[in-house]
Amino acid sequence: MTERKVRVLLAKPGLDGHDRGLKVLARGLRDAGMEVIYLGLRLTPEQIAEAALEEDVDVVGLSCLSGAHMVLFPKTVSLIREKGGRNILFIGGGIIPRKDIPALEGAGITRVFGPGTPIEEIADFITENLRRWGVDNQD
Amino acid sequence: MSEKKENRELPERKKEFRTTVDGTVVNRLYTADDAEEGRQADSALPGEYPYTRHIMPGGYRTRLWTMRQYAGFATVEETNKRYKYLYEQGQTGFSVAFHLPTQEGYDSDHPLSAGEVGRCGVAIDSLEDMERLWEGIPLAEVSTSMTINATAPILLAMYAAAAQKQGAAISRLMGTVQNDILKEYIARNTYIFGPVPSMRLVTDLCAYCAQDMPRWNSISISGYHMREAGATAIQEAGFTLANGIAYVQAMIDRGMAVDSFAPRFSFFFAAYTNLLEEVAKFRALRRIWAKIMKERFGASDPKSMMLRYHVQTDGFTLTEQQPTNNIVRVTLQALAAVLGGCQSLHTNSFDEALALPSEEAVQVALRTQQIIAHESGVTDTVDPLGGSYYIEWLTDRIEDGAMRYINEIDKMGGALQAIEKGYIQREIAASAYSYQRAVDSREQVIVGVNRFTTDDEPSPELLEVGTEVEKRQIANVGRLKQERDNQKVGEVLDRVRDAARKDGNIMPALIDAVKAYATVGEISDALRDVFGEYRETSIL
Numbered sequence: 001m002t003e004r005k006v007r008v009l010l011a012k013p014g015l016d017g018h019d020r021g022l023k024v025l026a027r028g029l030r031d032a033g034m035e036v037i038y039l040g041l042r043l044t045p046e047q048i049a050e051a052a053l054e055e056d057v058d059v060v061g062l063s064c065l066s067g068a069h070m071v072l073f074p075k076t077v078s079l080i081r082e083k084g085g086r087n088i089l090f091i092g093g094g095i096i097p098r099k100d101i102p103a104l105e106g107a108g109i110t111r112v113f114g115p116g117t118p119i120e121e122i123a124d125f126i127t128e129n130l131r132r133w134g135v136d137n138q139d
Numbered sequence: 140m141s142e143k144k145e146n147r148e149l150p151e152r153k154k155e156f157r158t159t160v161d162g163t164v165v166n167r168l169y170t171a172d173d174a175e176e177g178r179q180a181d182s183a184l185p186g187e188y189p190y191t192r193h194i195m196p197g198g199y200r201t202r203l204w205t206m207r208q209y210a211g212f213a214t215v216e217e218t219n220k221r222y223k224y225l226y227e228q229g230q231t232g233f234s235v236a237f238h239l240p241t242q243e244g245y246d247s248d249h250p251l252s253a254g255e256v257g258r259c260g261v262a263i264d265s266l267e268d269m270e271r272l273w274e275g276i277p278l279a280e281v282s283t284s285m286t287i288n289a290t291a292p293i294l295l296a297m298y299a300a301a302a303q304k305q306g307a308a309i310s311r312l313m314g315t316v317q318n319d320i321l322k323e324y325i326a327r328n329t330y331i332f333g334p335v336p337s338m339r340l341v342t343d344l345c346a347y348c349a350q351d352m353p354r355w356n357s358i359s360i361s362g363y364h365m366r367e368a369g370a371t372a373i374q375e376a377g378f379t380l381a382n383g384i385a386y387v388q389a390m391i392d393r394g395m396a397v398d399s400f401a402p403r404f405s406f407f408f409a410a411y412t413n414l415l416e417e418v419a420k421f422r423a424l425r426r427i428w429a430k431i432m433k434e435r436f437g438a439s440d441p442k443s444m445m446l447r448y449h450v451q452t453d454g455f456t457l458t459e460q461q462p463t464n465n466i467v468r469v470t471l472q473a474l475a476a477v478l479g480g481c482q483s484l485h486t487n488s489f490d491e492a493l494a495l496p497s498e499e500a501v502q503v504a505l506r507t508q509q510i511i512a513h514e515s516g517v518t519d520t521v522d523p524l525g526g527s528y529y530i531e532w533l534t535d536r537i538e539d540g541a542m543r544y545i546n547e548i549d550k551m552g553g554a555l556q557a558i559e560k561g562y563i564q565r566e567i568a569a570s571a572y573s574y575q576r577a578v579d580s581r582e583q584v585i586v587g588v589n590r591f592t593t594d595d596e597p598s599p600e601l602l603e604v605g606t607e608v609e610k611r612q613i614a615n616v617g618r619l620k621q622e623r624d625n626q627k628v629g630e631v632l633d634r635v636r637d638a639a640r641k642d643g644n645i646m647p648a649l650i651d652a653v654k655a656y657a658t659v660g661e662i663s664d665a666l667r668d669v670f671g672e673y674r675e676t677s678i679l
Contacts, residue, residue, distance in 0.1 A: 015239035015255050017328025020368045020455070023568055024575045027679050040677045041328055042243070044251060066239055067495065067604065071254025097494045097601050115459045115492050116588040118579040 006130060008059040011039035011048045013076055016066035021093060021115070025061065028119030034126070045072060049079035057088065059126055062109075064094040074107035081108065089129050091122070158533070160372040160416055161540050169528035175535055185521045189429035191422050191534065193480045194445040198521030199512075204476075205483035206508045207284060207449065211236030211261035212495055213608045215272040218261040222276060224498070228505060233314075234284040234485065235272075236260030237294070242329040244290050244663025247612040256609035258495075260286075264616040265658045269297040270304060279307035283314035284359070284449070284483075289331040291318040292344045293662050296649040299352070315356035315405055315449075318344050321382040322361050324558050325567065326368035328675070331663060334555055336670035340645065342389050347646040349400045356405040358386060359449065365563075366409035367455050369571020372420045373537055375409065377544025378554075378563050380427055384545070385554040387436055397436045401443035409453045410472040410479070417472070418524055419533035421479025424448070427538055427545075450476035451485040457492040461587035462599060465489035470507050477511050478524055484508060494601040564678040616658060623656040631655045632665045639669040 010026050012019060019041050026038040037055050039048065052060050060080065062073050069092065077090050092104060093113040101112050110129065113122055149167070156165040166173070183189065186196030195201055208225055211218045222233055237260040240252040246264050247256045256262050263269055278301065287294045295316050299309050320337040323330040330337065341358065348357035362370070362379035370378065383404070390400050408424070410417050428446040432438040452472035457465045466489045473486050486504040488496030496504070512518055524530045544566075548557045557563050577583035584590050631652040638648035652662050 014253075015243050015245070015251060015329075016259075017239075017323075017326075018367075019328065020571055023677075023679050024369075024571050027568075027572050028575065030679075038677050038679060040675055042251070042675075066255055067258035068254030071606075095492065095494065098598055099601075115457075116585070118589075119575065120579060 005033065005035040006059065006126060007035045007037065007055065007057040008061060008126065009037045009039060009048070009052050009055055009057040010061045010063070011043050011051070012041040012063050013043050013045055013048055013072040014064055014066060014068045015042060016064050016068065016094075017041055018065040018094075019063070021065075022061070022063040025063075025093075025119060025122065029123055029126075032119070032123040034123070045076040045079050048076050049083060052080050052088065053084050058130055059089045059091065062090070062092045064092075064096075067095070069094060069096055070100055070103065073104055073109055077108040087133055089126065089133070091125070093117070158416060158536070159411075159413055160420070160533075160537055163536060169532050171528065173528055173532045188433065188441070188444060189426040190445055191426040192522040192525050194425065194447060194482075196521075198480065199477070199518035200521065203512050203518065204481050205232045205282070206505060206512075207232040207234045207483045207485055208501065208505055209234040209236050209284075209286065209451070209485050210501070211238075212259075212602070213257040213261065213604050214612060215261055215263070215268050219272055219274055219276075221498075225501075225505070226276070228502065232282045232284065232483065233276075235286065237285070237287055238262045239329070241294070241659050242287060242290060244293075244331045244659060244667070246658050246660030247609065247616050249660055254609075256612050257604055262608070262612045263294070263297070263659065264612070265619055265656050266297050266300055266653045267619055267656060268615075269294075269301045273301055273305070277307070278302040278305055279311055281313070285314065285316050288317050288320055288323050288327070289329055289337065289340075290659055290663060291316045292340050292646060292649050293653065293659055295344060296646065296653045300650060300654050309352055311354065312352055313354045315359050316344065317361060317407070318358045319361045319382065319386075319407075321385060321554055321558060322364055322379075324673075324675075325365055325378070325563050326370075327361075327364040330673050332666065332670040333673045334558065336639075336666075337673075338385075338389055338555070341386065342393055343645045345386070345390060345400055345403075346393065346395060347644055348403060349395065353403075355403065356447075357400070357403050359405045359407045360386065361407040363407050363409045363451055363453075365567055366411070366453060368567050369574060370567045371570050372411070372413075372416055373540035374544065374566060374570060376420055376424050376427070376537055377541035377548075378567075379406065379408070380424070380431065380541060381545050381548040381554045381557070381563075383428065384431060384435070384549075387432075388553070391436070397432070397438045398440040398443050401432060401436070401438055402440060402445075405482075406446055406448035408448055408450055408481075410450050410476040411453050412456055412468050412471050412475075414471050414475045414478075415524075415530060416533060416537075417475035418478045419530050420537050421448075421450075421476070421481065422522075422525075422530070422534045423537040423541065425480070426534070427541055431545075447482045449483040449485070450479075450481040452476070452487045454487055454491060457487060457489070458585065458588050459492040461593065462489050462493060464587050465492070466503060466507070469504060470511075473507055473511055474515070474517065477517055478522075480522060490599050490601060493599070495604065497600055497602045499600070561676065561678045568679055619656060619658070627655045628652075628657050628661070631657055632661060635662055635665040636669055639666055 185193035488500035
């Protein structure tokens, strides 16, 4: 196993300015020992994709509370997949109606975390998934 | 010391009880001994300086607060329908939610607007949309609050132009624009330009209103969004009033007499579920602002000293889990706002942690206010909690804590400098993080989230905004850009650039621009040409 820290990119696509949750998560994941690149807000999917590839991250976390997630999340995922060769774990959060979640999962967001999710739950989810992928990669 | 001894003698369910405002230990009991000397004298009668007990002598016996529900979604037609519905239900004022592209200076057909059109509010690209938004609602007779900041001068120009087209005199219009850019850099994040040109736009609007729209509240200095971002009650009070000081000073610096504009400065705060702390916060806020205006700025008009404010129950406290519990939270929060003496109130809908509110949820929210107003009896006397030993002690604590922040910010050179240094953002981020830690460790109980949880919950009916809204609005703005006199639009946009480069008030140029049907995006771009754009430095 390598000693490389897990690299997580956190970003807010679109025009939504509610960044409390994502900022708290950024700090929490750092405290959990991960390397967090906090990209900030008002970003296009293109800008996020570019940063994800440049920073060579393992995880991309997207947050949106404005209701634009169905457009912005899938677009960001597909841009990154088009341009990149590596396996990246996508997670999302915000005000996401439950009925939207299957479609987001279908678009490549492995898990959507709603309001009230403890930081530890997200950190554990990332660690477990990457470990599983790491094992897969070794085969 | 004595109370600690007593605590040992009596078994209690927690080792210690602390305020959420600053973590101070709360005593088991408060008595007359807890009142600090001289402070009670401060709590003069309602309607008397420093207005701790209420700004009006008769409180809600004279007039209830304005029940003002923030609403707006999809297209102007749908929002217009919602407004008419609310009006028929007895709502006494309007509050416009604009979609994010309008707030951040983009037209609906801009690439950054993709997915956002009509989501968080109504899509307004041009005067044409504004005219249709108010079709059948006489603007001369209603009062309207608009949550708009970076583009506030443009949207106010549109509102005034739409009212004129209805035949209303601008001087008679009643309402409020938020127009509070400083808190955008701290929390809400719908800025466009940097702080210096933005402060110029804010004061241009305030100066314009002082002269031409005397019944319009030219700014609503907001603590709400900082609270949402994680600020404690004391931070909300201290930072909001520090921003208020910055605006008053900026107006004085451009040569305006304090009493010529300050009576039209209004405020906007959050109400959390901790009932007594919130009541004390509102009382402390009134007292501090009155003292600042009188002692620091030399105001002599009592209206300049009266803190008038809108309250919204706090969105962050709404839970996705067991959403009907939110009705109870909103009730407690609304009660805090009323016992605190607000002038207007928005109650959140219980489904807002899941989606934009449904019509049913909006109705429950409004009914909550009506039940408090007409059934609870708390409106029958002014400041009913005044004189409670605990409330008075808390009021003093919040005043002291907020003043410490104000003094700290003064030492840095004022709110603008404190924001540029990241001080305010850092303080709030630290509070947000420690709150999350407290929730994650279950030290802070949230019913239905970290205690008393259930597995399977039925999902309530949610409002949906379809994607056809975006297509329609893009087609609309495209048609407008074809049909209008584009040579004229070019000219008015040149005038906007010119006015932005020069001293003097920008409002007349903006009013001409909107009347020529220049769009929000085009006018914002003209201003971007001169002012440039602000980029955030993320502070975690």
